[in-house]
Amino acid sequence: QKEVEQNSGPLSVPEGAIASLNCTYSDRGSQSFFWYRQYSGKSPELIMFIYSNGDKEDGRFTAQLNKASQYVSLLIRDSQPSDSATYLCAVRGNYGQNFVFGPGTRLSVLP
Amino acid sequence: DTGVSQDPRHKITKRGQNVTFRCDPISEHNRLYWYRQTLGQGPEFLTYFQNEAQLEKSRLLSDRFSAERPKGSFSTLEIQRTEQGDSAMYLCASSPPGGFGYTFGSGTRLTVV
Numbered sequence: 315q316k317e318v319e320q321n322s323g324p325l326s327v328p329e330g331a332i333a334s335l336n337c338t339y340s341d342r343g344s345q346s347f348f349w350y351r352q353y354s355g356k357s358p359e360l361i362m363f364i365y366s367n368g369d370k371e372d373g374r375f376t377a378q379l380n381k382a383s384q385y386v387s388l389l390i391r392d393s394q395p396s397d398s399a400t401y402l403c404a405v406r407g408n409y410g411q412n413f414v415f416g417p418g419t420r421l422s423v424l425p
Numbered sequence: 426d427t428g429v430s431q432d433p434r435h436k437i438t439k440r441g442q443n444v445t446f447r448c449d450p451i452s453e454h455n456r457l458y459w460y461r462q463t464l465g466q467g468p469e470f471l472t473y474f475q476n477e478a479q480l481e482k483s484r485l486l487s488d489r490f491s492a493e494r495p496k497g498s499f500s501t502l503e504i505q506r507t508e509q510g511d512s513a514m515y516l517c518a519s520s521p522p523g524g525f526g527y528t529f530g531s532g533t534r535l536t537v538v
Contacts, residue, residue, distance in 0.1 A: 322465070348526055357516055357529040358468065402467050411456060411520075412481055413527070415467030 317341060318405050318416035326422045333390040335419050337403030340384070347379055347386045348404040348413065358402055361388070393423045429530035431517050437536045438507055445503045446533045450519030457500050458527060459492055460516040461485070468516055474500060507537045 318339045327333045335349075346365040350358035364370045364377040364386065376389040386405075390397055400420045404413040430449040438444050450457045455476050460468035471490070473481040476497040486492075489507075494500040504511055514534050518527035 318467070346525060357532050359529070360526040363525050404467070411473050411475075412458065412470040412483075413468075414470070415460075417465065417467050 317414045318403055320401075320403050320416035320419045322417055323420040324422050325419055326424055327393050329393060329395060329423055329425050331393050331423075333393045333397065333421055333423070335388040335390075335401050335403075335421065337386045337388075337416055338384055339386070339403075339405045339414075341405065341407055341414075342381075342384065344381075344384075344405045344407050346406045347377070348406070349375075349377060349388045350402040350404060350415075352400045352402055352418065354399075361401075390421075393421075395423045395425050397421060398423050429517055429519050429528050431515075431530035431533050433533055434531065435534045435536075437538060440509060440537055441506055443503065443505045444507060444535065445501055446515055446517075446535075447499060447501050448517030448530060449499045450517070451521075451528060452498075454519035454521045454524070454528070455497065456520045456522070456524070457494055458518045458520075459500070459502050460518065462514045462516055462532075463512075471502070504535075507535075509537045511535060512537045 348363040349361045352358045364379045370377045374391045378387045400418040402418045403416040432447045457474045459471040462468040474494040489505045492502045514532045516532045517530045
């Protein structure tokens with residue numbers, strides 16, 4: 315069983331719509347959760363992180379965490395074509411400093 | 426400071442050759458990480474340094490792989506006797522003390538032919 319799972323997509327949404335990206339993880343001891351955006355051929359860049367149950371908002375982005383369900387999501391409001399990228403979910407456990415990344419979900423925002 | 430710097434950007438090597446990559450982290454970041462990413466997959470953790478100490482090492486890091494960070498600043502990742510399966514993007518990242526997220530470098534794309 316993969317430790318961090320994401321739907322590989324592609325997820326296509328029209329410009330201006332809300333894009334919803336989902337991630338599940340297997341380690342109940344996981345403490346912090348991160349979303350990275352990766353444009354084709356580029357390195358990942360951090361969008362936001364969350365470590366408490368509930369919602370965390372940053373501009374057009376909202377991260378949602380439900381530790382009981384082992385589920386974390388990222389909502390992108392007012393999606394723009396420039397949001398078209400692969401979104402990586404990353405999870406950090408109780409011990410150690412490394413992340414476990416999911417395979418990423420490819421998002422395509424259609425103008 | 427312009428972020429995490431990796432060199433070279435691209436490397437093509439013949440199978441069986443040794444290669445070495447360099448990473449220069451953001452200067453005030455004491456933590457440095459190496460990841461490997463293949464097409465369509467998320468980055469996979471290889472190893473982690475805090476200052477000059479290598480504190481974590483993945484099972485993925487076979488005996489052919491070695492990483493160093495001798496003075497707690499830049500780091501090198503060496504792959505000996507390269508195999509075609511080593512072809513990937515090798516990403517370096519750094520973070521400050523107590524920092525949550527990483528800053529990734531642009532990566533070194535290795536192609537073994």
